[in-house]
Amino acid sequence: MEYKITERGAEIKLNDVFNLKNTFDCGQCFRWTENSDGSYSGIVRGKYARVISDNDTIIIEGSNEEDFLNIWKGYFDLDNDYNEIRKEISTLSPKLECALESIDGIRILSQEPWEALCSFIISQNNNIPRIKGIVTRLCECFGEKGEHGYSFPSAKRLAECSEEDLSPLRAGFRAAYISDAARKVASGEIILEDMYTAPIGDCRTKLMKIKGVGPKVAECTLLYGLHRLDAFPIDVWMKKALSTVFSELSVKELGSYAGIAQQYIFHYVRLNHGGDATAGNSQVS
DNA sequence: GCCCAGGTATAAA
DNA sequence: TTTATACATGGG
DSSP states (O other), X not given: OEEEEOSSEEEEEOSSOOOHHHHHSSSSOSOOEEOTTSOEEEEETTEEEEEEEETTEXXXXXXXXXXXXXXXXXXXXXXXXXXXXXXXXXXXXHHHHHHHHHSTTOOOOOOOHHHHHHHHHHHTTOOHHHHHHHHHHHHHHHSOBOSSSBOOOOHHHHHTOOTTTTGGGOOTTHXXXXXXXXXXXXXXXXXXXXXXXXXXXXXXXXXXXXXXXOHHHHHHIIXXXXXXXXXXXXXXHOHHHHHHHSTTOOHHHHGGGHHHHHHHXXXXXXXXXXXXXXXXXXOOO
């Protein structure tokens, strides 16, 4: 990865691919919006950027060098070479090899831990358009207004809210879960930042003390919010597909890139099983 | 209208 | 330990 800073922003030359659509619209994040020219706009840690993809170059418009190094490089996981990761994973199984080809250029974002936790609490038994709507209203109601939009509200800010205060979100039964998560994080009962390095089993256990956080939300929080590539949400919600399509694989075999592998598997199953990711029945010879 | 959403809490088997 | 249901809301 090489980068240079121009008046336009940060320009990055990659060894691997960065497919914006596959990355931003796959359900790992809910705050990026596509522009009419195929670029995407979003706000991370209160900083706005517009991302443009041009072959092996991506441009993070609006980023200076400091923000590139402190925010965007880590957020977009630019130090990881996904070609190398793909090679490593693809040796495990021919079926998995197909999965890897089916969804090229996806990257696992390293989102803000609290935003990820909150977003995936909202995501349960919900669809992506509505998740985005609730998250948008959450930011508009309780985030800080900047030049280009709102930041994601802090746990502290949300911990101050009653459930009635959260009613404009129209989050349904999830409002109580958001409150409980905000209180536990704001009080220090749960320290998300420790989970970058703590044993992953301990992280799961702690996260699941929050009301409304089960195995799936916990894994997603770890994968997308703490960049734990060893987290593996697919293992807990897509057992059928995993057992029928990739029965020969285990999380252990997928190694430290289990999270990335799960993204490929998810898209493969969606593409090859009529969009029903939970089906996984008999279509594999 | 009807079905259901990359789930979870709760109450039974 | 596994299996069934309710849950708030609204997208398609």
